[in-house]
Amino acid sequence: MKFxxxxxxxxxxxxxxxxxxxxxxxxxxxGFNRAMFSFNDTVDTVALKPAxxxxxxxxxxxxxxxxxxxxxxxxxLWSAVNQLLQGRGEAGVTSLMRVAVNTxxxxxxxxxxxxEARLVKQKSDFGQTLGKWGVGSGPYVVLPLFGPSTLxxxxxxxxxxxxxxxxxxQPVRWRNVGSVVRIIDKRAQLLDASNLLEDVAxxxxxFIRDAYLQxxxxxxxxxxxxxxxxxxxxxxxx
Numbered sequence: 315m316k317f318x319x320x321x322x323x324x325x326x327x328x329x330x331x332x333x334x335x336x337x338x339x340x341x342x343x344x345g346f347n348r349a350m351f352s353f354n355d356t357v358d359t360v361a362l363k364p365a366x367x368x369x370x371x372x373x374x375x376x377x378x379x380x381x382x383x384x385x386x387x388x389x390x391l392w393s394a395v396n397q398l399l400q401g402r403g404e405a406g407v408t409s410l411m412r413v414a415v416n417t418x419x420x421x422x423x424x425x426x427x428x429x430e431a432r433l434v435k436q437k438s439d440f441g442q443t444l445g446k447w448g449v450g451s452g453p454y455v456v457l458p459l460f461g462p463s464t465l466x467x468x469x470x471x472x473x474x475x476x477x478x479x480x481x482x483x484q485p486v487r488w489r490n491v492g493s494v495v496r497i498i499d500k501r502a503q504l505l506d507a508s509n510l511l512e513d514v515a516x517x518x519x520x521f522i523r524d525a526y527l528q529x530x531x532x533x534x535x536x537x538x539x540x541x542x543x544x545x546x547x548x549x550x551x552x
Contacts (some may be wrong), residue, residue, distance in 0.1 A: 387423025443469035
């Protein structure tokens, strides 16, 4: 895949370019990563953040919520597939039920009826599935435009793209418009958090790296704990 090839080339260039030695064991490409972080931060400052602020200002809150719900409903399908691949049958069935309920009774997913019905949303992706299967995270990587990742999550990205139902939307122009709206909506949801981070006198790179790695590990650990707990319950049943 062209995307995977480009990412591999970027990583190779960064490694051969004499990246600064990192004191953090899981961040051996820190020099390359900081350069990509700076690039992404510039793109965000110049384009994404202003677009997100305009989006929040122009659209009523209920419209923003509807957009988030719509794309979240689509994402639940791929989450369900990954949860089933992880052996988390209950979570996978719950995600499928969320899609069925929200699509049928929530105006195609614009309304999140499932949450009101106590069907808890649980996001899962293929990187998490690989982690559940025992694949190590590998070094921390900052991808251009995509942001924080690990080698494992980078390898998983093509599967996540192919598993996203919106990637098959026709005609292509509507797919592209929807993809842009989806990105801006996600950025708008992070405006308050990013503003708070900018006000704190910390190294933003270190903070985001550590938060990402801890969050990803917690997601994988929780999926393992859920599976192990379910397995133990099945064993002790008469």
